[in-house]
Amino acid sequence: MLVGRHVLAGSVVLAMLAAGSLFVGVIDLKPSDLWQQTGALNLLLVSRAPRxxxxxxxxxxxxxxxxxxxMLVxxxxxxxMTAGTGQGAALGILLVTLFLPEASLLVKMAVAxxxxxxxxxxxxxIVRxxxxxxxxxxPLVGMVYGGVIGAGVTFVAYQADLLQYIDVWMNGEFSGVLQGRYELLWLAAAVALLSYFAADQFAIVGMGRTASINLGLNYTQVVLIGLVxxxxxxxxxxxxxxxxxFxxxxxxxxxxxxxxDNLRSTLPVTALTGAVxxxxxxxxxxxxxYPFEIPVGTVFGVIGTGIFLWLLYAPKRHVS
Structure with a gap:
């Protein structure tokens, strides 16, 4: 019940932030402009709403x-993004850029x-x-592992004179998001939604391989689904x-x-909190x-560091 109330409250906060996000940017845009200026609605639909x-x-x-x-590890x-998965995706983009420079965005996504x-x-x-x-x-091995892959990507990009190109993928920011350039993210939303139906299995995997097998779970299959x-x-x-x-x-x-750690009940709150x-x-x-932008990866890195330090030192509190 408490989780449900928090999901509702989080949805309200997210809706308010989303409404505010539509009217924040270099070009001044007010709600009244939508019916007073012909280009305002186009700006909203092409840039602000997709972003x-x-x-x-x-x-x-x-x-x-x-x-x-x-849960898997x-x-x-x-x-x-700090355990090698993000760096591996960047490696895939680099490979496509080197060997298939005319490839479509869908091909880049598949290789990545x-x-x-x-x-x-x-x-x-390695973790096992x-x-x-x-x-x-x-986490220490994860950072080293991801750092090695990231260093390899940077070295190859430097040798191929693609360093600035790769830096775009290594630093998260949304300034380039426009209508027609973000729609693949709906597939990510679908995958995240489908993972909710396997939440119980992921929670069991978090108990360990032996416990999972004893409970009748196909451990290898669930881990593979999670990794995919x-x-x-x-x-x-x-x-x-x-x-x-972060x-x-x-x-x-x-x-x-x-x-x-009951993923069945906490994943909706997790999704809302991440979005907020x-x-x-x-x-x-x-x-x-303003009017310049700081990449969202930089901003969240600063905020995330502070929150993580608080998590390390604050007394643990659990709401049932």
């Missing part, structure tokens, strides 16, 4: 993927999803060899708006601290140095 929708989908999908990955200090899946599987294989008594090794969902969402996000770190790390930890946080960061990025 707001893209921000909401990205925040919600990355938060859900972070919660799923934390049984560690609360990992997320796709494959390389993201491969890097996620590699990270999972780590001692379970030292959980902090998992992570790879698709991460690839779509990186291809469309770039890498946005969303999948901070948001699931906040929700877990207050509501526990990323949308707030995007609005702040547009306002802090």
């Amino acid at each position: 707001t929708i893209a921000v909401i989908i990205t925040g919600a999908a990355l938060a859900i993927c972070g919660a799923i990955l934390q 049984r560690n609360r200090f990992v997320e796709p 999803a494959c390389t993201a899946l491969a890097s996620s599987v590699g990270f999972l294989m 060899r780590l001692p379970p008594t030292q959980p902090l090794l998992v 969902a992570l790879s698709i969402v991460t690839a779509l996000t990186v291809v469309t708006v770039g890498m946005i770190p 969303v999948g790390l901070v948001v699931p930890n906040i929700i877990s601290r207050f509501y526990g 946080f990323v949308l707030c960061s995007d609005i702040l990025g547009r306002l802090l140095r």
